[in-house]
Amino acid sequence: MSARTSTAGRCVLCAIVVWMAALCCAPPAQAGAIASCRAPFGFGGAEVNLVVLPYYQEGPSPVDLNGTGTQIALLLKLETLFRATAFDRWGIILMTGTKRECDPDLIARRMMASEIRPGGRLILLWGKLYQQDDDIYVQSYVRFFRRPAPNESAPPVQLLMEVGGKPFSGDVSSQDLVFPPELLTRPELAAIQNNFAKSAFFYQQPNLDAARRPIPLDQFRKCMQCQDPLAFTVEARQGDWIRVKQIDGPEEYLLAHLEEGLSLNRRLPEVTFVQGLLGYLRYQTVSPQRPAAAMKLAEDALMRYASREEAAREPETKAVALQLAGILDSAEDRDPSGKFDTAFQLAPYSSDARNLAVIVELNRTFHSPESKLRPREIVDDFVAAVALDPENPLVLANLQSFYELIASPGVQGKIDPQFTLKPEEIESRLTQIKAIRKKMTAQSNPGTN
Amino acid sequence: MSVKPTSDQILSFFDERGADLKAFYMVAAGAQAFADHQWNPAVHFLCKGASFLKGKAGREDLLGYANELASSAAQELRKTNDVSVSLMSADQVKNYCKFATTR
Numbered sequence: 208m209s210a211r212t213s214t215a216g217r218c219v220l221c222a223i224v225v226w227m228a229a230l231c232c233a234p235p236a237q238a239g240a241i242a243s244c245r246a247p248f249g250f251g252g253a254e255v256n257l258v259v260l261p262y263y264q265e266g267p268s269p270v271d272l273n274g275t276g277t278q279i280a281l282l283l284k285l286e287t288l289f290r291a292t293a294f295d296r297w298g299i300i301l302m303t304g305t306k307r308e309c310d311p312d313l314i315a316r317r318m319m320a321s322e323i324r325p326g327g328r329l330i331l332l333w334g335k336l337y338q339q340d341d342d343i344y345v346q347s348y349v350r351f352f353r354r355p356a357p358n359e360s361a362p363p364v365q366l367l368m369e370v371g372g373k374p375f376s377g378d379v380s381s382q383d384l385v386f387p388p389e390l391l392t393r394p395e396l397a398a399i400q401n402n403f404a405k406s407a408f409f410y411q412q413p414n415l416d417a418a419r420r421p422i423p424l425d426q427f428r429k430c431m432q433c434q435d436p437l438a439f440t441v442e443a444r445q446g447d448w449i450r451v452k453q454i455d456g457p458e459e460y461l462l463a464h465l466e467e468g469l470s471l472n473r474r475l476p477e478v479t480f481v482q483g484l485l486g487y488l489r490y491q492t493v494s495p496q497r498p499a500a501a502m503k504l505a506e507d508a509l510m511r512y513a514s515r516e517e518a519a520r521e522p523e524t525k526a527v528a529l530q531l532a533g534i535l536d537s538a539e540d541r542d543p544s545g546k547f548d549t550a551f552q553l554a555p556y557s558s559d560a561r562n563l564a565v566i567v568e569l570n571r572t573f574h575s576p577e578s579k580l581r582p583r584e585i586v587d588d589f590v591a592a593v594a595l596d597p598e599n600p601l602v603l604a605n606l607q608s609f610y611e612l613i614a615s616p617g618v619q620g621k622i623d624p625q626f627t628l629k630p631e632e633i634e635s636r637l638t639q640i641k642a643i644r645k646k647m648t649a650q651s652n653p654g655t656n
Numbered sequence: 657m658s659v660k661p662t663s664d665q666i667l668s669f670f671d672e673r674g675a676d677l678k679a680f681y682m683v684a685a686g687a688q689a690f691a692d693h694q695w696n697p698a699v700h701f702l703c704k705g706a707s708f709l710k711g712k713a714g715r716e717d718l719l720g721y722a723n724e725l726a727s728s729a730a731q732e733l734r735k736t737n738d739v740s741v742s743l744m745s746a747d748q749v750k751n752y753c754k755f756a757t758t759r
């Protein structure tokens with residue numbers, strides 16, 4: 208290699224490093240990447256990173272389903288890119304590698320340790336393909352996380368509200384979600400293959416006849432260049448295409464949304480759920496000026512998922528969709544109580560689902576001029592939530608807040624006399640709850656006393 | 657269950673398509689936690705299993721078993737001071753899962 212080409216090479220390398228650093232630390236509003244599971248990558252400055260992992264074959268099948276799994280993962284990533292353009296400050300990464308390298312627990316640990324900035328959120332989407340009798344099924348899983356900010360000891364709760372000056376808080380019933388398995392017919396499997404054959408390229412123009420170069424998925428799968436992800440900014444959406452740009456490269460196009468033969472959204476309703484979740488995690492903590500249109504879009508996506516017939520087959524995931532939509536409602540001062548009630552009916556064994564339903568109803572009753580609080584019923588509701596998970600610290604804290612609320616002189620006019628509690632009962636219960644909480648804190652932090 | 661079930665009885669718990677597997681796993685996890693004197697997870701898993709079994713024809717035995725075992729676990733919990741279950745009345749403890757999962 209001559210000195211001249213070596214210098215030129217170093218310059219290109221420097222430019223790549225500077226550009227990658229810029230993408231990582233102060234990412235543009237929307238960015239995408241392809242990376243190896245051996246070297247997990249996230250956009251450090253993004254509010255939310257979504258990682259799509261390959262779908263692997265589970266169990267025996269006369270046909271190799273792993274190829275289809277890779278194709279589904281790329282199509283899901285592209286469809287998600289397409290749907291996410293209404294939101295900002297996200298990164299969507301397709302990771303590839305062997306099943307062991309792409310283990311979701313391992314990727315989550317590595318991402319949270321080094322790739323997600325404090326306060327940042329991570330969504331993992333992965334799945335499996337399996338054969339039952341003659342039929343092929345696909346099933347997806349989603350897990351989401353928030354890395355605590357430097358001043359937080361743990362991720363904050365999903366919903367925090369003040370009622371009569373007392374704090375009440377709740378979390379959604381699960382952050383680890385399973386979606387119903389979906390049958391893939393032979394024509395649908397063929398459609399996946401056809402759509403992948405069209406989508407696995409960077410096109411020079413937004414049409415299928417334009418010059419194109421392949422997305423180097425195999426390179427990342429085999430880890431030939433696994434240290435450097437292929438990252439690009441998402442510039443705009445144009446029909447079914449999205450315009451992207453890599454460092455020093457021309458603008459190119461990805462075919463992101465394909466309906467021919469198989470609509471991913473129609474076959475895999477989790478596509479809509481993930482769109483809503485991405486919007487929820489992006490905007491849930493934004494204040495005071497929230498982008499109402501983007502939040503409404505996220506809420507609509509979650510509600511569209513919940514209204515799908517297939518969603519009923521995994522009630523806990525449907526419950527979470529309703530809870531997330533309800534929290535977005537609360538942020539926009541809309542009454543979300545119906546959503547939380549339905550979520551509890553779907554997951555009646557969930558302490559968190561019951562807790563959320565109770566605090567939202569309490570808030571609504573308290574602020575409604577014509578309604579009165581029924582302390583006995585509300586206490587029973589909180590105690591039932593405790594019974595479902597005796598170590599749930601949020602429910603006990605809420606119960607304490609509730610007793611303190613109804614002991615306040617200013618609240619007496621809001622209480623239905625038929626359901627009132629005697630002051631000495633309130634006092635004794637408060638003493639009891641404080642002792643329980645103190646004991647629980649001591650047990651969870653044995654070294655602090 | 658007073659006697660060890662036969663393998664046919666165990667198999668009869670399973671729906672043809674395995675639709676009740678979740679419930680069986682929950683009850684089994686709850687029963688194991690009970691045997692290990694892990695009362696908190698025991699009530700949690702048993703009530704979750706019970707809520708999956710509620711209203712299912714042919715599952716009344718298992719539902720009754722889960723409910724009874726959850727109430728027994730709650731009684732055990734109440735023997736200790738300063739635990740959440742001490743906030744419940746005797747009646748609520750007796751019908752533990754029904755109270756916890758019905759609104």
